Amino acid sequence: MPYIRDGASKVSDHWVRSPLLNINRACQTCHRVSETEMLARVEGIQERNHGLLQRAGAALMDQLDAMAAATAAGATEAELAAARELQRKAQWRLDFIAAENSMGFHAPQEAARVLAEAADYARQGQVSAMRVTTR
Ligand code: HEC
Structure with missing residues (x-):
């Protein structure tokens, strides 16, 4: 799950849903390719x-x-x-x-x-x- 800020802390997002709805934060911290490309690989x-x-x-x-x-x-x-x-x-x-x-x-x-x-x-x-x- 992607990280989010909660005040001064960095915590993992516990909103349980597909991380593909948030490719930018969930995937692109590590994968430096476009959202379209990321989605195409998964699909x-x-x-x-x-x-x-x-x-x-x-x-x-x-x-x-x-x-x-x-x-x-x-x-x-x-x-x-x-x-x-x-x-x-x-x-x-x-x-x-x-x-x-x-x-x-x-x-x-x-x-x-x-x-x-x-x-x-x-x-x-x-x-x-x-x-x-x-x-
Ligand atoms: C903490 C870093 C990190 C995050 C965040 C991350 N990945 Fe990865 N991912 C990796 C690593 C490391 C590999 C294995 C090395 C490789 O094959 O590139 C990998 C492999 C993959 C692969 C297979 C290889 C490729 O590039 O086609 C896919 C597809 C993939 N990840 C998709 C995603 C998606 C979608 C998300 C978000 C939901 C995501 N990853 C989030 C680190 C991460």
Whole structure:
């Protein structure tokens, strides 16, 4: 959070809102580039993260469809156990990034890693459910 003056003291601003609403004080003390450039860097990171979040989400929905189809075709709980385990791993990772509240900005590489794992687990789970259906 940016610093503000309170009488003779310098304290951090506790007005909880996005620091992007105050780029000048929140960022430009360290980053000597224009506000427009600063905002563009943040938005670039967030757009890439959002794209990965959507793709991992689509993978998970495809997995759920495959599991529903397997269940409709008579698959047992035991047969779907591996797919459920993969679903849990994918969902946990997706929720973690969806809930972190900076749209990937605070740790872009870590967010991308976690979303890549989410998409991979969901697709593995989809394949696992499809194998049960087509046995
Ligand atoms: C106390 C100093 C400081 C403040 C304040 C600060 N940063 Fe940074 N920031 C850094 C340092 C140090 C790095 C890592 C070195 C680098 O990559 O430039 C960094 C890295 C970044 C990066 C990734 C590298 C780049 O330049 O694209 C972005 C984006 C960024 N900061 C945006 C912001 C935004 C937006 C704010 C305000 C909300 C902000 N920073 C406030 C010091 C600061």
